[in-house]
Amino acid sequence: GQQLNQSPQSMFIQEGEDVSMNCTSSSIFNTWLWYKQDPGEGPVLLIALYKAGELTSNGRLTAQFGITRKDSFLNISASIPSDVGIYFCAGRYGNKLVFGAGTILRVKS
Amino acid sequence: NAGVMQNPRHLVRRRGQEARLRCSPMKGHSHVYWYRQLPEEGLKFMVYLQKENIIDESGMPKERFSAEFPKEGPSILRIQQVVRGDSAAYFCASSPRDDRSIGELFFGEGSRLTVL
Numbered sequence: 001g002q003q004l005n006q007s008p009q010s011m012f013i014q015e016g017e018d019v020s021m022n023c024t025s026s027s028i029f030n031t032w033l034w035y036k037q038d039p040g041e042g043p044v045l046l047i048a049l050y051k052a053g054e055l056t057s058n059g060r061l062t063a064q065f066g067i068t069r070k071d072s073f074l075n076i077s078a079s080i081p082s083d084v085g086i087y088f089c090a091g092r093y094g095n096k097l098v099f100g101a102g103t104i105l106r107v108k109s
Numbered sequence: 110n111a112g113v114m115q116n117p118r119h120l121v122r123r124r125g126q127e128a129r130l131r132c133s134p135m136k137g138h139s140h141v142y143w144y145r146q147l148p149e150e151g152l153k154f155m156v157y158l159q160k161e162n163i164i165d166e167s168g169m170p171k172e173r174f175s176a177e178f179p180k181e182g183p184s185i186l187r188i189q190q191v192v193r194g195d196s197a198a199y200f201c202a203s204s205p206r207d208d209r210s211i212g213e214l215f216f217g218e219g220s221r222l223t224v225l
Contacts, residue, residue, distance in 0.1 A: 006151075033213070042113070042200050042216035043152070088151055095165045096142065097214060099151040 002027045002093050006100030012108040013079045021087060021103040022073040029091030029098075032065050032072040037086045037102075046087075047074070081107055111136065113217035114183075115201050121223045128188040128195070130220040134203030141184040142202045142214060143176055152200060158184060191224045198222075 006023045013019055023032070031050055035043035047058050049065035049072060056063055062075045072091075076083055084105050090097040114133040122128050134141050140159055144152040154168040158178035169176065173191075178184040188195055198221045202214035 004151075035216075040218075042202075042218045045213060045215065048213055095157050096154045096168075098154065099144075101151045 002029075002091065002098045004089055004091055004098055004100035006089055006103055008103060009101070010104035010106065012106050013083065014108045015080060017079050019076040019079050019083070019105065020073060022071060023089030023091075023100050024071040025091060026070065027091075027093070028069040029093060030069070031092035032063070033090045033092075033097065034061075034063050034072070034074045035088045035090060035099075037088065039085075043088060079105075113201055113203050113215055115199075115217035115220050117220055118218065119221050119223070121225060122191050123225050124192055125190050128191050128222055130186040130188075130199050130201075130222070131183040132186070132201030132203075132217060133183045134201075135215055138203035138205050138215070140204045140206055141178050142204070143184075143186050144200045144202065144216075146198045146200060146219070148197075155186070155199075188222070191222070193224050196222055196224045 004023050004025050033048045034046045036046055037043045047056050047063040052069050053067050054065040060077045064073055084107050086102040086104050088102045089100040113135055116131050142157050143155040145155055146152045156169045156176045157165040161180050173189045175187045198219045200216050200219045202216045204214050
């Protein structure tokens with residue numbers, strides 16, 4: 001079936017740093033989405049991308065839909081403590097979304 | 110404007126019992142999805158329903174699991190004769206129906222099932 005490879009698996013951030021994560025697949029997707037999940041909560045939609053090459057921002061977040069339609073990245077600029085959590089990429093395949101395994105963002109102490 | 114409502118938030122069952130998880134979609138949404146999440150893993154698609162119709166159940170185990178979305182009332186995910194491996198968080202999501210927004214799923218807070 002369709003699989004999304006998300007990297008890195010986890011990372012530590014220091015407040016103010018920029019963060020980058022990406023998602024790749026051997027399959028083509030027509031829509032890419034990025035979600036954030038806090039502990040004990042459901043995923044919350046951050047950004048949705050509908051066209052190959054599309055670059056979309058939402059505040060400090062920027063995401064791009066790769067030209068080949070097989071990848072996407074998410075950047076977070078000037079990170080703040082509340083950015084910690086798990087970030088999931090998801091690709092639309094037919095009627096459903098396929099999710100990556102997530103990137104865990106933790107605060108560097 | 111209430112979001113996706115799931116209950117119960119936490120459910121404990123002994124092996125062999127039944128678990129019923131409920132989901133009310135966002136107002137105006139007629140499409141419901143159920144996903145399962147194991148600890149430290151991503152979400153795995155289980156089933157996609159519209160009112161009174163199962164559209165895609167390709168992610169649902171063939172035995173013991175069933176889902177419905179009746180004309181009136183919430184969507185129900187039912188797990189019969191639960192086993193320890195069913196312990197997970199079950200998330201419901203809903204979406205409005207148009208082609209562009211089909212990917213924009215809005216998730217509930219999940220129901221966490223623990224099987225003893």
